[in-house]
Amino acid sequence: DTGVSQDPRHKITKRGQNVTFRCDPISEHNRLYWYRQTLGQGPEFLTYFQNEAQLEKSRLLSDRFSAERPKGSFSTLEIQRTEQGDSAMYLCASSLGSDSNQPQHFGDGTRLSIL
Amino acid sequence: AQSVTQLGSHVSVSEGALVLLRCNYSSSVPPYLFWYVQYPNQGLQLLLKYTTGATLVKGINGFEAEFKKSETSFHLTKPSAHMSDAAEYFCAVRGSGSARQLTFGSGTQLTVLP
Numbered sequence: 482d483t484g485v486s487q488d489p490r491h492k493i494t495k496r497g498q499n500v501t502f503r504c505d506p507i508s509e510h511n512r513l514y515w516y517r518q519t520l521g522q523g524p525e526f527l528t529y530f531q532n533e534a535q536l537e538k539s540r541l542l543s544d545r546f547s548a549e550r551p552k553g554s555f556s557t558l559e560i561q562r563t564e565q566g567d568s569a570m571y572l573c574a575s576s577l578g579s580d581s582n583q584p585q586h587f588g589d590g591t592r593l594s595i596l
Numbered sequence: 597a598q599s600v601t602q603l604g605s606h607v608s609v610s611e612g613a614l615v616l617l618r619c620n621y622s623s624s625v626p627p628y629l630f631w632y633v634q635y636p637n638q639g640l641q642l643l644l645k646y647t648t649g650a651t652l653v654k655g656i657n658g659f660e661a662e663f664k665k666s667e668t669s670f671h672l673t674k675p676s677a678h679m680s681d682a683a684e685y686f687c688a689v690r691g692s693g694s695a696r697q698l699t700f701g702s703g704t705q706l707t708v709l710p
Contacts, residue, residue: 485639524640536695
């Protein structure tokens with residue numbers, strides 16, 4: 482169990498640029514989540530994958546955001562035309578199977594700063 | 597819909613004193629509840645969880661929490677604080693939909709004074 486890995490850890494970019502983050506879940510975990518955390522707040526749910534299928538998206542996920550999990554393993558989260566309000570920590574989590582007793586395991590996040 | 601309220605955004609205790617972090621939840625279904633800890637610039641680490649069964653759950657690092665349905669509470673306690681406990685703590689409730697996503701409270705920053 483190597484844990485959930487996220488890359489990069491930090492991203493600084495200018496407003497209007499596109500950014501892409503990567504998440505590698507724990508290898509046997511078929512459920513993958515993206516959350517966003519702003520300063521002083523708890524994480525907020527963005528989207529959920531079961532294997533390669535994106536099954537749920539939050540209203541927070543505007544059309545500038547897109548997420549993929551092409552082979553049911555790693556996932557990417559892309560933000561197009563970044564805005565100041567996108568500055569946040571983006572957290573990825575994974576969990577195992579259909580048993581809802583299984584907890585979500587979180588990565589260390591990607592901190593995005595928009596100049 | 598689910599929601600979580602954490603009373604007290606900042607809590608300070610002396611080293612060796614009791615830690616009590618408060619969490620109240622709202623859930624339309626029997627709740628699954630979690631406490632996570634977050635150290636600076638890191639992700640969230642699971643401390644403990646309540647799903648079904650025993651209402652007093654023990655977690656890592658000497659923490660425990662008690663599920664009280666009548667009070668819709670899931671407060672986190674530790675008998676004796678250690679300097680290494682200084683961190684931010686989040687209470688969360690699991691969603692009832694197929695995604696089972698977590699809804700988090702706004703967190704409590706714990707400071708441990710020497």
